[in-house]
Amino acid sequence: MNPDNDPRDARILSERARQLAREADPGYLSDNGLELVEFNLAEETYGIELKYIREIFVLKELTGLPGVPPFIRGIINVRGTIVSVVDLKQFFGLAETNAADSKQIIILSSQNMEFGILTDRIIGVRKRPKSAMQPPIPTLSGIRARHLKGIIDGRIAVLDGKKMLEDEQMQIHPERGF
Amino acid sequence: MNQSELEKRLLEAFSEESEERLENLFSKLTELENVTRDDKRKEILEVVFREAHSLKGAARSVNLPPIESLCQSMETVFGLLKGDELPFSSHLFDRLHDAAKMVERYTLANKPARTGMLNEMTALEKQLEALTVPANSEKNEAPPEVELPAESAVQKAAEKESHDRFPVDQKVDQKNDNRSPGSDTVRISSSKLDALLLKTEELIVLKQFTGQLLIRLKDFQEDMETRSREHKKYYSKLSDHTGSQGGFRNLPEGIRDYLNLVTDNQRDSVERIKELVKTMEQGNRTVSTMVDDLLNDMKKTTLLPFSTLFAVLPRMTREIARDRNKSIELRLSGDETEIDKRILDRIKDPMIHIIRNAIDHGIESPDTRTLHGKTRTGTISIRVSQIESNRVEVTISDDGAGINIPALHAKAVKSGVIREADLGKLTEDDSLALIFHSGLTTSPLITEISGRGLGMAIVKETVENLGGRLKVENVTGRGTTLKLRLPVTQATFRGVLVSSAGRYFIIPNAQVQHVIQVRPADICRLENKPVIRIEQRAVGLVHLFEVLGQQVPPKEKKYNEQIGGEVYTAIILGSDEQQVAFVIDAIIGEQEVLVKSLGKQLGRVPLIAGATVLGSGQVVPVLNVRELILSAAEKDFFPAVATDLLSKTSPVEKRSVLVVEDSFTSRTLLKNILEASGYQVQTAIDGENGFGLLKSGAFHAVVSDVEMPRMNGFELTEKIRSNKATADTPVILVTSLDSREHRERGIDVGADAYIVKSSFDQSNLLEVLEQLMPS
Numbered sequence: 001m002n003p004d005n006d007p008r009d010a011r012i013l014s015e016r017a018r019q020l021a022r023e024a025d026p027g028y029l030s031d032n033g034l035e036l037v038e039f040n041l042a043e044e045t046y047g048i049e050l051k052y053i054r055e056i057f058v059l060k061e062l063t064g065l066p067g068v069p070p071f072i073r074g075i076i077n078v079r080g081t082i083v084s085v086v087d088l089k090q091f092f093g094l095a096e097t098n099a100a101d102s103k104q105i106i107i108l109s110s111q112n113m114e115f116g117i118l119t120d121r122i123i124g125v126r127k128r129p130k131s132a133m134q135p136p137i138p139t140l141s142g143i144r145a146r147h148l149k150g151i152i153d154g155r156i157a158v159l160d161g162k163k164m165l166e167d168e169q170m171q172i173h174p175e176r177g178f
Numbered sequence: 179m180n181q182s183e184l185e186k187r188l189l190e191a192f193s194e195e196s197e198e199r200l201e202n203l204f205s206k207l208t209e210l211e212n213v214t215r216d217d218k219r220k221e222i223l224e225v226v227f228r229e230a231h232s233l234k235g236a237a238r239s240v241n242l243p244p245i246e247s248l249c250q251s252m253e254t255v256f257g258l259l260k261g262d263e264l265p266f267s268s269h270l271f272d273r274l275h276d277a278a279k280m281v282e283r284y285t286l287a288n289k290p291a292r293t294g295m296l297n298e299m300t301a302l303e304k305q306l307e308a309l310t311v312p313a314n315s316e317k318n319e320a321p322p323e324v325e326l327p328a329e330s331a332v333q334k335a336a337e338k339e340s341h342d343r344f345p346v347d348q349k350v351d352q353k354n355d356n357r358s359p360g361s362d363t364v365r366i367s368s369s370k371l372d373a374l375l376l377k378t379e380e381l382i383v384l385k386q387f388t389g390q391l392l393i394r395l396k397d398f399q400e401d402m403e404t405r406s407r408e409h410k411k412y413y414s415k416l417s418d419h420t421g422s423q424g425g426f427r428n429l430p431e432g433i434r435d436y437l438n439l440v441t442d443n444q445r446d447s448v449e450r451i452k453e454l455v456k457t458m459e460q461g462n463r464t465v466s467t468m469v470d471d472l473l474n475d476m477k478k479t480t481l482l483p484f485s486t487l488f489a490v491l492p493r494m495t496r497e498i499a500r501d502r503n504k505s506i507e508l509r510l511s512g513d514e515t516e517i518d519k520r521i522l523d524r525i526k527d528p529m530i531h532i533i534r535n536a537i538d539h540g541i542e543s544p545d546t547r548t549l550h551g552k553t554r555t556g557t558i559s560i561r562v563s564q565i566e567s568n569r570v571e572v573t574i575s576d577d578g579a580g581i582n583i584p585a586l587h588a589k590a591v592k593s594g595v596i597r598e599a600d601l602g603k604l605t606e607d608d609s610l611a612l613i614f615h616s617g618l619t620t621s622p623l624i625t626e627i628s629g630r631g632l633g634m635a636i637v638k639e640t641v642e643n644l645g646g647r648l649k650v651e652n653v654t655g656r657g658t659t660l661k662l663r664l665p666v667t668q669a670t671f672r673g674v675l676v677s678s679a680g681r682y683f684i685i686p687n688a689q690v691q692h693v694i695q696v697r698p699a700d701i702c703r704l705e706n707k708p709v710i711r712i713e714q715r716a717v718g719l720v721h722l723f724e725v726l727g728q729q730v731p732p733k734e735k736k737y738n739e740q741i742g743g744e745v746y747t748a749i750i751l752g753s754d755e756q757q758v759a760f761v762i763d764a765i766i767g768e769q770e771v772l773v774k775s776l777g778k779q780l781g782r783v784p785l786i787a788g789a790t791v792l793g794s795g796q797v798v799p800v801l802n803v804r805e806l807i808l809s810a811a812e813k814d815f816f817p818a819v820a821t822d823l824l825s826k827t828s829p830v831e832k833r834s835v836l837v838v839e840d841s842f843t844s845r846t847l848l849k850n851i852l853e854a855s856g857y858q859v860q861t862a863i864d865g866e867n868g869f870g871l872l873k874s875g876a877f878h879a880v881v882s883d884v885e886m887p888r889m890n891g892f893e894l895t896e897k898i899r900s901n902k903a904t905a906d907t908p909v910i911l912v913t914s915l916d917s918r919e920h921r922e923r924g925i926d927v928g929a930d931a932y933i934v935k936s937s938f939d940q941s942n943l944l945e946v947l948e949q950l951m952p953s
Contacts, residue, residue, distance in 0.1 A: 060795065061795070061796055061797070063789070063796070063797040063798065063799065064681065065776075065780075065783060065786060065799055066726040066727050066728055066785065066786070066799075067726070067727060067784040067785055067786065068783055072779075072780070075776060075777065075780075075789055075797055076797060077791050077795065077797045079376065079377065079380065080377055080379055080774075080791075081376060081774070081777065082775065082776055082777045082788075082789050082797065083777045083779075084776065084777045084779040084780050086779075112778060113778050113779060114778040114779065115778070170779060171779065171781065172780045172781060172782075172783065
């Protein structure tokens, strides 16, 4: 494999190298560090804390459903349990990229909520000290701002997993009995 | 872990614990109020005392003084009741319930709301204290003073003792209180068992997979055999040509060897595939049995007793009854009966709905009851019993006024479910079934069901979706009984796999009436909506993709316009009273289906009941037929109304056939085959029934079974022949009796054709019928 062949590969590799170099960061050792799974979404890099993630799932097939909002892309079978898949680009109202969706889905999970999010590409898991996080830029507004926990390293938008899992807009027609 | 995190965890633990204790407290309180036997009372008092006490301790450890002191008050009352120092009274119980409810509210509330509750809590405490005073003062009056301090010392000692006896963490003891623990019982977290069950259920996919593999292998085998026959044909032709018996001596050596090689290969392949199929068959059988057995045992492992559901009912009943100013006694029995946890979860809401209905509409007010010579307190009893190895029956009965059938009729007429003129035709059972009619409620459709009173329709649907059945029995003036028959373990069901606009969907077999081919000429219009005619009725015709709101494939858009000769496949769904024909792309197949929920995010998706996983691993949505029909009806028209209109306005005369057959399956099969070919079919269940129909209406032909109760096919044929009006009607006997005698008997009695079921395929019957039909 020759990285020179494809500028994208080269970019990935250099990014990886940069990240590996960063692992020596003292934050790695500190107790209150953040463990983040980083991924690409519409040309941007996002992070989400590992503790809200049940697993990373490789998509084989997505079954669409009628009668659900467009941000629900469909359902998948994760070892016997059906899990719905959310398209954050739709949910956040981000520009649609031409790139086909990747096959990697991050499954967020809590006691009462569970869904997968489609990513363009998963970069990896990384530990950063909490001090590396700055609050979200105040000019951001709307639905995305509500789910942003902060910015790490000045470029990675860290999503608030807890808020996403608790957001009422994420819940489709809760069953309320009779 | 820092201080705030520790606090948070403690609080979480507390809310969990308090929820559990309160639930027990509520149910025991209600029980306590209803029992009269002294020893039983003592026993329950012991439990509630302990619960209040432990809750107090727990509240102290998370620093919630208001709960702590309210629990203290409750504990004091229980202590007094235990020592017979306080009389039982409903007022007392009301206050105790209030107190427990207050604790619950406080626990669930956020900080500002909590501050607002403090006054209320103090007031409650005062009330509870006031209740204890007369008891104490009475004691004061009668016995000498000495006893009081001694008494309280004893009480203190008792309290201290109970401290020691019941440490704060009591979850384990408490659970074991209800069930006697077997010596060989193991505790496993239910989440682990659930995961195991899910994985075991996944094995159904394996079963389907091997099944499909076997089918493909058999197809291949057939293919190979055909090729082999073909080969032999050429081979023998060739050997005829070359003139030599089997040796091909005239041919060049290379070609000869090649031919022999091909022949050997052919034979070999056929042999080997035959062997493979045999092995695969065995393997398939083994896998099926093993998976079924394993799943069966696994399901049994995850069963829960009904007591887990019963725990919440007394309190709920009490609250509703109090709210409606009614006096209700709830009797529960059979709580040790076990059932699948998921089924238990899903029937919880339906049961609550039924109880609420019973209190709201069933049980009369105490005064009315007295007037009718009943006890002032109404009784609702819930009895669970295992009626078969995989079936339980839940009987919920009340001794209230029963269902008011005239009122129900009036409502049904008003909401257009039935015409006034047709009311007379209803049997009592038909009338009672009206309570399950979704049309009787005001809510138009699905998504927001809360408080809209779709009620009984959903109860019925939920029960049926679980593979159960619901029956209502009524004695006007004396009460109503609902019987729910439920499977003990979540059952799989048969479903039809269809495709609509290129996507797959599953429809439960139980709700499929027929599958038909629709030609443009079959479609008429009624109030500008497309309909087709099935057995004298107009059935609305809609595209499934339209109802589902799928992307419309452009070339299929104009289905109701005259497109030259195109034939549509339509699947007719619903029950007898409400049917809609849905046009689909095709029927893909029929298979075993295990419905799964759509996951935590999708609570309720319109038109979709759940999802299932196919043998290929593909996830397929399972359609909710009731909602589909409602939705189609909304889009188009109300089927019940149209029925009548069409029967008057379109006198299209189709050729009619009477099918006489006692087996339900064969009857349905015959009917479907004939209807699919454009005949209009009426059915009868035996000869006598059939002959009755023949006398009242004209039929172009009769297709009848031979062996039937009451009047068999031979006798029926004789009767038809001897009756002037029917003597010329063609009769086709369809039977499994393949003997010369029977054939001759058939001819003797005057049958026009005699088709043996084993050689029975539809083209045969249709050809014969076509020949015999008067043109």
